[in-house]
Amino acid sequence: MKSLAAADSRQITDADFAKFRDYFYRKTGIHFDDSKRYFVDKRLIERMAATGADDFRSYFMALRFERGSEELQHLVNTMTVNETYFFRETYQFDAMVNGMLDEIARRKRPGGRIRIWSIPSSTGEEPYSIAIYLLERWKLIDDYEVEILSSDIDTQVLHQAERGIYSPRSVAQLPPTLLDKYFTRQSSGDYAISRDLVQAVEFSRVNLSDASDTRRFREIDLIFCRNLLIYFDDVSRRAAAEAMFDALNPGGFVxxxxxxxxxxxxxxxxxxxxxxxxxxxxxxxxxQA
Structure with missing residues (x-):
């Protein structure tokens, strides 16, 4: 009977949802509208059960004042959606190697540094796709020092990215020659990406809505920020755009x-x-651009 009572007490009211939504938005810039109510409630109840909270009020008080950033990070990890695969929207990678990078390179000294920032990194498919495209298709790759940075607010997906193990679905869009060249088939049927590629990408946790996180990113030449701003409202989108503007070198691309x-x-x-x-x-x- 006690467990049933505890389960009942963990229901999320309209007022609870509004209070949590406002708090999560202030912390992350991510806005949940009413259509996401079931998704949010389910994950909140899971976290309440995991932390032993009897009801939303006690959980929310602990989130704000006791457990602090550690529990918030658990929430971020469970509330964010990470759906991606290798070579997604390759037309932008084509523009990168056939136009943007050549233009950037003309403004650099020979052997100069070019910095590319992928946010959100999700589980790593995008930054690793960028690395493969550079190695395979940019004719000046050996003439410049290229740095690939990749960031996400979700620490769980960052760990997965650094591990570099991918399902057959994640690599389905890769040409077989590149799959053979940069991946090793595992006994499980998954694919392990080359450790050289893992070491070529610098992963970090970043909240794009937090100026203290983004101010360390400067002198960036190219930013991939795809399908992230759709989760923000107008105010958060503007703040994110301004953070990217500040991070970029003049003439840099998004x-x-x-x-x-x-x-x-x-x-x-x-x-x-x-x-x-x-x-x-x-x-x-x-x-002038």
Whole structure:
């Protein structure tokens, strides 16, 4: 009877949902509308059970004042969706190696550093796809020092990315020659990515809505921020766009998801059209892209 009573006490009321939604938004910039109510309630109840909280009030008090950042990170890990695969939306990778990087390189000294930032990293498919594209398709790869940085707010997916083990579904879009070249088939049927590629990417936890997290990212030349801003509201999107603007070198580029548009968020960036893709550019000093 006690367990049934405890289960009943863990129900989430409308007021509880609104209170949690506001708190989570302030901490992460991620906004849950009413259509996500079932998703949020289910995961909140799971965390309440995992922490031994008898009801929402005691859980929420502990979240705010006792367990602090550790429990919030558990919530972030369970509330964020990480759906991705290798070579997703390759038209932007084509624009990278056939246009953007050549333009960036012309502004660098020979052997200079080019910095690419992938956020969110999810489980690593995007930054590793960038690395493979560079190695296979950018003719100047040996002439510059290229750094690939990749960040996510979810520490669980960062651990998976650094582990580098992928399901057959994740690698299904890779040409067989590249799958053989950069992956090793495991007895489980999964694929382990080359450790050289793992070491080529620097992973870190970053909350794009937290200035204390993003201010350490500077002198970036190219940002991939795809399908993240759709989870933000207008205020959070603007803050994220400003953080990316500050991180970029003049003339640097941002690639967003196919349903996202920087022009609806801010006027800071200029639209650039390459044969393969439309992207967004931070103006060069003097206002010319």
């Amino acid at each position: 690639c967003l998801g196919h349903s996202e548009s920087m022009s609806r968020i801010t006027s800071l960036f200029q639209v650039r059209r390459f044969p393969a893709a439309m992207v967004h550019q931070k103006p060069l000093e003097g206002g």
